[in-house]
Amino acid sequence: MITSPKVSVVVPAYNVRSYISEALVSLERQSYQEFEVLIVDDGSTDDTAELVKPFCRRDSRFQLLQKSNGGLSSARNYGIRHARASYIALLDADDVYKPNKLANHVAVLDREPEVGVVYSASQAIRDDGSPTIMRLSGKPVMSDPLLALLCKNFIGHGSNGVFRSCLVDEVGEFDEGLRSSEDIDFWLRIAATGRWRFYREPKVLCCYRVRPSGLSFNITQMQHSHEQVLKSAYERSPELVEKVLPTAYAYMYRYLARLSLTAGDAAKAVHLINQALAANSSIFYRDPRSLLTLVAVRLAPLAKLVIKRSLGSVEYRANN
Structure with a gap:
């Protein structure tokens, strides 16, 4: 185990036996190595935890944390509470990092103290891991990040952003009452402080798996959660958000x-x-x-x- 890791990678996992190994292998292959991995088994009923254990045995940087099922935000928060590093990366268990993901983002955060969140372009992949024609470009923020995020999630998805751990103390944890759009809510709270820049790396450094059966396709739930997010943003900054x-x-x-x-x-x-x-x-x-x-x-x-x-x-x- 690294005494003082620079990055804590939090991997929430629930019934992802088909994907978890690929996600963790992508972390083993990172060119930047000063990290810890906190895999949070959120009450899986399949053998997800058993597939994680070999990674933990061969590499002390990988830790398996187990808890009762509480949802994605709950699992992320549980991992963040156990994190020891200055920077936090989130990787959903069905997504994959490119080898230079951490190296690129750590360099930016080290070099530019006013940057709070770093993200990159992403490639959408199918259930079997093959690439689709869809690329999430992560367009650079040309205006106020708060106003930009309200209209479009330019970060793209929950596995893309790497951020300073101090931001959790500043804006709070992921909202466990949301069953979707919880990442947008978190980014909006950071943007609302007006103190932190969002930095975009144009290279594709992350792969986002598109699964029709996944959470993103519970459309009614997504609508309800996103409406809550917009309402909360308005309550925080009514004069700015109203327009x-x-x-x-x-x-x-x-x-x-x-x-x-x-x-x-x-x-x-x-x-x-x-x-x-x-x-x-x-x-x-x-x-x-x-x-x-x-x-x-x-x-x-x-x-x-x-x-x-x-x-x-x-x-x-x-x-x-």
Whole structure:
């Protein structure tokens, strides 16, 4: 075990037997080695813990912490409370770090004391680990990070940010009452202090696994949690947040409409895109991605009808 690690990597894990080894191997292969890994088994009912134990036996930097199930935020907080380092990295157990992830971000935090959070571009991967065409670019913050985060999560996902541990003392832990969007809530609280910069590394240093059965596809839950996040942000900084709140809601509904479409629920996608239009229709002519989502959602019911009729025609010809 390293006496004074520079980075504590917190890995929350719940029933991830298919992915946990790949995540931990990606940490073993880091070019930067002054770290500890805190794997928090959040009451798994599969053999996740048994798969972690060999890593702990061969490398004392890896520690298995076990607790009763409390959800993602609870597991992250449990790991953070056991962390000994100045910097904290989060890695969800189904995601993967590129070999230079920690080296790059530690160098930035060491060099630039005004930076509180470092993040990078990410590559989306499929369930089997193969890359998709989707890349989360992590666009640089050109304006106030608080206002930018309210509309779009430029960090991308919960495994991407590496931050100073002192920020937890400053803004509090992850909100255990949220079942989704808890990472956005945490970044928003850091941004609201006005004291810390968010630094973006344009290289792809992280892989984010897209799993249709994962938490991100519980759309109703996501909507409820994100609405709570926006409400909390408004209560903290009403005068600042008020002017972008309609746009923030529009982007939220647009994102959820896209997820609904991906999940095959065209009716819900239409409902959500209508809510986005009602909140702030201007995003659809200012943002090409928003316009593309609108067109895709509007065409989805028609495409479904055409396919249904085509299949019906095929069936008729087959039976006659």
